[in-house]
Amino acid sequence: MVIRPNPDAPARLPKLLPDETLYSLMARVHWLNDYKNARDCCARLLGDGDQLRVADSCFDHIRFHSATRGFYGDVTRLLTRTSLSGFFHRLGTHPGVEVPRRLRPEDTDALTASGGLATLSNGRAHIWKWCPQCMQRDRDTYGVAYWHRRHQLPSVVICNEHQTPLLEATLLYRDRQQEFILPEQLPGRTRVRLACHAGVPLPAATSLGRLAEQILLDDAMDASPESVRGALVDGLAEAGLVSRMGRIGKKAFIAGWMDHYGDVARLPEFTPSLSARNVSGLVQSLSREGWVLPATTTVMLVNWLFGSWQLFREHCTWRRALSSTTGVSGGHPSKGTVSTPENARKNYRDACIAFLKSHPDATRKDFWVACPRSCRWLHTHDEKWLQRQLPATHRRKLIQLELF
Numbered sequence: 001m002v003i004r005p006n007p008d009a010p011a012r013l014p015k016l017l018p019d020e021t022l023y024s025l026m027a028r029v030h031w032l033n034d035y036k037n038a039r040d041c042c043a044r045l046l047g048d049g050d051q052l053r054v055a056d057s058c059f060d061h062i063r064f065h066s067a068t069r070g071f072y073g074d075v076t077r078l079l080t081r082t083s084l085s086g087f088f089h090r091l092g093t094h095p096g097v098e099v100p101r102r103l104r105p106e107d108t109d110a111l112t113a114s115g116g117l118a119t120l121s122n123g124r125a126h127i128w129k130w131c132p133q134c135m136q137r138d139r140d141t142y143g144v145a146y147w148h149r150r151h152q153l154p155s156v157v158i159c160n161e162h163q164t165p166l167l168e169a170t171l172l173y174r175d176r177q178q179e180f181i182l183p184e185q186l187p188g189r190t191r192v193r194l195a196c197h198a199g200v201p202l203p204a205a206t207s208l209g210r211l212a213e214q215i216l217l218d219d220a221m222d223a224s225p226e227s228v229r230g231a232l233v234d235g236l237a238e239a240g241l242v243s244r245m246g247r248i249g250k251k252a253f254i255a256g257w258m259d260h261y262g263d264v265a266r267l268p269e270f271t272p273s274l275s276a277r278n279v280s281g282l283v284q285s286l287s288r289e290g291w292v293l294p295a296t297t298t299v300m301l302v303n304w305l306f307g308s309w310q311l312f313r314e315h316c317t318w319r320r321a322l323s324s325t326t327g328v329s330g331g332h333p334s335k336g337t338v339s340t341p342e343n344a345r346k347n348y349r350d351a352c353i354a355f356l357k358s359h360p361d362a363t364r365k366d367f368w369v370a371c372p373r374s375c376r377w378l379h380t381h382d383e384k385w386l387q388r389q390l391p392a393t394h395r396r397k398l399i400q401l402e403l404f
């Protein structure tokens with residue numbers, strides 16, 4: 001049998017550079033090989049047959065793997081290293097979500113499918129960011145300046161490595177669909193500006209940037225929109241912003257939110273999350289099931305309420321585990337399911353029982369940390385029952401007393 005070489009296969013394939021985006025890799029494949037133009041390259045490598053676009057090219061895993069003869073290994077793994085898809089997934093959202101919105105199942109499919117090459121790589125199709133110092137170093141080391149994945153993250157306006165403000169380019173639709181564009185090949189009419197004020201230390205911007213990078217690199221974390229929302233509500237409860245009836249205190253929320261992020265309120269990256277209209281919608285969306293938040297807003301909430309990715313991810317993991325064992329959304333019932341005292345009692349008790357099944361030696365304090373809303377409700381409305389399951393005194397001591 002004669003095996004014909006794949007006519008779309010490029011003759012030369014570059015190695016992946018550190019923190020390089022899929023888009024940048026594609027750009028370098030194009031420049032190393034003899035394609036008619038960038039659109040032709042995308043059509044042949046990515047399978048986007050109409051040859052009309054570059055940045056919005058659909059990414060076909062099988063086509064790419066075949067055309068590159070498996071040079072980059074497992075394509076799913078390649079995407080984990082070169083795209084922001086894992087980052088958005090860990091925050092329970094999608095790149096296309098720009099304001100809090102209710103998400104129906106069909107929306108999820110549409111949002112997942114809508115990410116072209118640039119959105120997959122950079123999170124947004126039109127705004128791309130870079131650090132001048134990283135660019136200089138890459139040029140000196142690798143001979144090319146490319147888009148770094150961690151610079152593109154929502155809520156990142158400072159280079160974590162150099163502590164310098166990022167520059168950001170707004171690329172016109174026509175330009176980005178015609179050619180591959182790297183930081184040193186911006187079309188002349190591209191608008192470039194600082195993503196952050198130069199020379200002014202902004203602690204909130206620095207901590208948000210660090211947090212976003214941790215989220216990007218946490219491949220082991222799995223999440224869902226429900227577990228993320230549930231963990232955020234836990235954080236609000238621990239901050240004293242949720243009433244006994246489960247309502248988020250809007251005035252106190254807005255005051256705390258605006259106070260915490262006052263120093264970044266004028267930066268375009270954060271303005272949408274801090275506008276009066278959107279903050280009001282944010283409080284409402286946190287109170288309801290089925291709503292998702294923009295990635296920037298979610299990173300800001302995690303930073304504000306938990307101050308640590310590790311702590312937040314533990315809450316998410318717990319919420320996911322509880323949801324799968326009890327069917328109770330995230331360890332406490334949603335607003336809709338707490339329609340009667342009987343429902344509430346049953347659901348909060350279920351949450352406690354599920355927790356004890358997974359953590360037989362847990363104390364009441366452990367339950368409080370993992371599921372504060374359920375613990376608080378039971379403590380207030382069902383104390384006798386809670387006392388039998390989780391005595392206020394140290395449970396381990398009681399177990400030991402029973403043994404002897």
Ligand SMILES: [Zn+2]
Pocket residue numbers: 131132133134135159160161162163
């Ligand atoms: Zn840098």
